[in-house]
Amino acid sequence: MAENLVSLRHISKNYAGVKALDNVELIIRRAEIHALVGENGSGKSTLIKVLSGAVQPSEKAEIEIDNVRVRSNSCTESIRCGVAVIYQDLSLFPNLTVAENIAVNDQIEKRAVVVDWRDVQRVAATAIAQIGAKLDVHALVGDLSIADQQLVAICRALAQEAKLIVMDEPTSALTQREVELLFGVLRDLRSKGNSILFISHKMGEILSISDRVTILRDGMLVGTYNRDELDRRKLEFLMTQKQSVESRYAWNGDNRRTLLEVRGLSKRGNFRDVSLTLREGEIVGLIGPLGSGRTELALALFGLKPADSGEIVAAGIPRRIRTVKDAIQLGIGYVPEDRVQDGVILSKSIGRNISITILKKLLTFAFFLKEEERRKQVERWVTTLQIKCSSSEMPVQTLSGGNQQRVVLAKWLATDPKILILDSPTAGIDVGAKATILEIIRQLAEKGMAILLITDESSEAMSCNRVLIMKRGRIVEEVRCDATTEDEILEKVNA
C-alpha cells in the first residue's frame, strides 16, 4: 500500500449545534488524484476548510500531513505543510502579471520589504516549466482565458511547494478541450509525485480523472472507493441514496404544430446560417462547447442581442424579434445561464422575483398592485415547482442553488410562455436537484410547451428528443435521441 500524504481522522464540526461533519475520515495517498464528492450541504466545503486550516475541527480530530501531526491548525500552517487550495474563483489578481501572481505567496513568505523582480520571474518560470505550460510571465492575468488563469493558479500552488493541491470545481468554466488539457497537467503532476484533491459535480469527469473517490452525505462519510469499483449509476446512488431513473422523453409527434421556425439566422461574429424548428411538446437539446455560439443564439431568439439576418416564423406568421418585448409577445421565455447575475435578484423575496415578469398584468387601472392576485400567482408556482422555503417572503439568497433555479423557472413560467429557452439550467446544481429540474422540464413539455435546452452535458442531452450539435457558430448536426447513445453524442461534440 502506498504511503499516505494526508490523513484526516475523526473529523467532526458543529455549527451552532448542527453537525456539519460527523466523524469523517479522508486519506489521501502520495501521487494520487483523489475526488471528493457529495451533494450541496454534505460537508465537502467544511472538510476542505478543515484541511486548509480555515476551520478548527472538534477535539478528537487527528490531522497528519506528510507524517507530521498538525496541531495548531491554521492557514499558514497548512501552506507550510504543503497543502494549497485553489478556490473556484481562483483568487488571482487580474491587474497583476502572471509572474507576480505565481510568486505572491513566496514573496509574502520571505517577508521581503523590497521586491526582487528577478526572483519573482525566476520563481514563476520554474513553476511554469514544471507543468510545461506556455504562459507569458509578463501578461496581465485579467487578459488571459479562464483556462490559462487556472494554470496560473496551479503554478502558484507549485511555487508554494504544495504536495497536495486542492481544486474546487476547476472545470466549471472550461471548454471540453481545455478540460482535457487540464487533466493532462493533473496526470503529469501525479506522475511527479504530487497529489490532487479534486472536487466536482460532474460525474463523467470524476470517473475519468480520479484514482480514488471519497463520498460524503449529510456530513457523514459514505466511504472511499477505488475508481474501478464505481460507475456513474453507483456513484450517484451513493451520493443521493436514490436510484436515478434514466427514462427517456418519449415523444412522437412529428406532425404536431410548429411553434417556432428559424431559417438562416445569422449574426456577425456570433453564429451563422442557423435553422431550427420547435414543435409543441418537444424538448430540443442544443449542445456544443463553450464559445460555439449557443448562448449567443439564445440571446438572439430572446431579443437581447438580435440577429442581423434570417427569418423567424412563429405559429405560421413571419415575425421579427428585435427586443425582449417582441420575444415575450411571441410567448418566448428565457432562463439565463448565470442565474445569480442575470436570473434573480438575490436580495429580494422569492415572491417578488417570481412576480416581476407579470407586474403589468397585476396592476389595477390606477397602477396599484393587486396584492391578493400576486400572492395567488406566487403560491401557485411555489407549490407547482416545489420550491422549498419557509415563506415566499424570504430573500432568494437563502435558497440552495437548485431552489434558486426553480425561482428563475417560476418567474418565466408565470408569463405563460409557449416556448421556453433554458441555458444550462442545471449548471452548478447537485445531482439530486438536477434530476428534479429535468423532471419539471419534462412535465412542461408534456403539457405542450416547446423547450430549447442548452447544455454542456451529454447525459442531459439524452433527456431531449432531438439534439442539435453546435460548433463554431453553426449547427453541424441533428440527432434523434432514440437513435443514438450518450457516448455517440459526446464523440460528435468533441470531434
Added chain:
Amino acid sequence: MRIASILKRHELYLIVIIALLSVLITSINHHFATLENLLDMLKLSSFTGVLAVGVLVVLLSGGIDLSFTAIATVAMYLMGSYILTFGGNLLVAILIVAVTGIVLGAINGVIVHKLEIPAIIVTLGTLSIFYGALMVIAQGRDIYNLPQWFRDFAKLNLVSWRNVGGSTYGISIFLVIWAVVLAVTWALLRYASVGRGVFAIGGSPLAASRAGYRIGRIQLFVYCYIGMLSGIASMIHVGLVDQIAPHSIVGKELVVIAAVVLGGASLSGGKGSVLGTFLGVFLFAVIGNGLTLTRVTSYWQDAVTGIVLLLSILIAAFRERRREKSLVRVNVEEGKAKA
C-alpha cells in the same frame, strides 16, 4: 517591456493628445512653446500634482478619499499659526504639515478598516468634520503676514534664467518637490512590498487576504500616505498664493480626482500609474494655460475641462468594451453550410 504593450497603454494616448493640443495652441500663440511658459505651468500644477499622487495611491488600493482637501487645509492652517506664533524654520514647517496629514489620514484609515464602511462615506464625513472643526477654531480668518524666510523659500529656484523683459524664471523648488514625490511614489509602488500590496488589495481584496496580505495595515498606510502628501501639497499652496485662506482648497477634490482618472486610474481599484497621473495633471494644465493664451474667457475653462474628462473616459470605456468583445468572440466558420 515589449513595444506592443506600450502602444496599448493609456499613457501613450495622453502624450499624443498633449502633443496635438500643444501644436494647436502654439499656432495661435507662440508664447506657449517657451521654456518659461512650460516651467510656469508645471510650477502652478505642482500643488494639484502632489495631491493627485496621493489620490492615485488610494484609488489603486480600491479606496477613495474625499477628505484630502480638508486635511490640507487643516495642515496649512496649523503650520501657519505655529510659525507666526513661535517662529520656527522650514524643517519645523514641513514636519507640522506632514505629521498633521499622517494623523488625520490615520483616522480615515482606521475607520475604513475597522468599521468596514465604504471609504467614500467615511471620507465625506471626515471632510466635513476636519474642515468644520478648523473653521470653528480659526473662525474663518485668513493668515497673510507670513515670515520672510517662508517667502524666500517659495521663490527658490533650482536653476534660473532671465527672460527678455528682465524678470527671472526657473525650475521652482515646488517643481522639485513634486518630482521627488513622483519618483518616491513610483519606486514605492514598484519595489516596496507594501506598494505591491496596494495593487493586490485593489485588484482583489479576497485574493489578497487569502494570500496573506494584511489588508488593515495596507489601508492604514494608504490613507496616511495621501494625508502626508496633502500636508506637503498644502505647503506648496501657501507658497504659491502667499496666504492661508481656510476656504481656498476645499471644493477642489473632484478636479484632482478627475485628473487622476484622466491619467488612466480606475475608480474600481488596481489600475493606474504614476506616469499617467502626471500626464493627467499636465493635460489639465495645458488646457487651462492654452485657453488663457488663446484668450478664451476663463468661464469656459470648467466646461472644457469637463468635456475633456468625459471624452477620455468614453475612450477608455470604449476600449475596454472592445477588449471584452474580443474575448468572448465566437470563431464562426465562414462559407457555405455543410448539408
